[in-house]
Amino acid sequence: MSGTTIALALVLGFGAGVLSGLFGVGGGILFVPTLALVVGLSQLDAQATSLAAMIPVVVFGAWQQHRAGNVRWRAGITVGLASILGVVGGAALATSLDEELLRDLFAGFLLVVAVQLVWSARRR
Amino acid sequence: MPSAKRSLLVLGGIGVASGFLSALFGVGGGIVVVPALVLLLGFDSRAATATSLAAIGITALAGATSFSLVEHVDWDAAVLVGLPALAGSLAGVRLQHRISSRVLTLLFATFIVAVAVVLFVE
Numbered sequence: 001m002s003g004t005t006i007a008l009a010l011v012l013g014f015g016a017g018v019l020s021g022l023f024g025v026g027g028g029i030l031f032v033p034t035l036a037l038v039v040g041l042s043q044l045d046a047q048a049t050s051l052a053a054m055i056p057v058v059v060f061g062a063w064q065q066h067r068a069g070n071v072r073w074r075a076g077i078t079v080g081l082a083s084i085l086g087v088v089g090g091a092a093l094a095t096s097l098d099e100e101l102l103r104d105l106f107a108g109f110l111l112v113v114a115v116q117l118v119w120s121a122r123r124r
Numbered sequence: 125m126p127s128a129k130r131s132l133l134v135l136g137g138i139g140v141a142s143g144f145l146s147a148l149f150g151v152g153g154g155i156v157v158v159p160a161l162v163l164l165l166g167f168d169s170r171a172a173t174a175t176s177l178a179a180i181g182i183t184a185l186a187g188a189t190s191f192s193l194v195e196h197v198d199w200d201a202a203v204l205v206g207l208p209a210l211a212g213s214l215a216g217v218r219l220q221h222r223i224s225s226r227v228l229t230l231l232f233a234t235f236i237v238a239v240a241v242v243l244f245v246e
Contacts, residue, residue, distance in 0.1 A: 017209030021216020028151030047150025048196035053206035070174030080182025082139025090147030107243035121229035
């Protein structure tokens with residue numbers, strides 16, 4: 001990895017964190033493109049690495065929100081445990097797809113997210 | 125159906141859907157969980173965001189350590205983006221109350237559309 005790559009990855013990682021703090025998401029929407037386009041990982045490696053990278057961000061964020069008294073733990077744990085079922089299916093599908101196709105699907109997913117963001121901003 | 129049972133089913137459904145998207149695309153699933161908690165269960169957005177983070181913690185851990193994905197994790201790269209993100213999230217939480225989230229949301233949306241275009245072209 002070159003110095004420029006590392007610097008850019010650090011800056012984008014920081015940016016992903018800022019967005020996660022602002023919007024309450026894990027940062028994966030920025031992690032995946034950063035890892036794929038800047039660091040040069042394959043799409044599947046970028047996605048798997050994104051999940052690992054968000055663990056500290058999310059755990060710390062949840063802890064902060066817990067201290068502020070905002071977390072409804074029963075609901076959160078129920079959603080989290082149920083998500084493991086979905087993870088098994090999603091991971092099986094992701095690993096079975098062609099990486100080109102997976103990247104295009106991810107790009108399509110980003111467009112859906114953009115539309116959802118604009119929609120939520122209008123309602124605010 | 126009693127409402128406790130209904131909400132348990134809804135929470136389970138939200139979880140399965142977010143876990144699937146999460147492992148398929150390498151995102152946390154907050155993009156699904158936060159609006160779903162607000163629209164389906166009447167959470168206010170603060171509680172939805174906070175509760176979503178707790179759920180995503182479990183989802184991301186399950187995803188990154190799942191049989192099929194763990195061999196694809198580049199741990200050095202994970203640290204490279206994950207550690208600055210931890211610092212960034214602190215800044216993000218502080219900024220939350222100071223800037224117009226509407227303008228920011230639109231900027232963010234524009235940015236990810238641009239990223240999507242680059243990914244399509246690559």
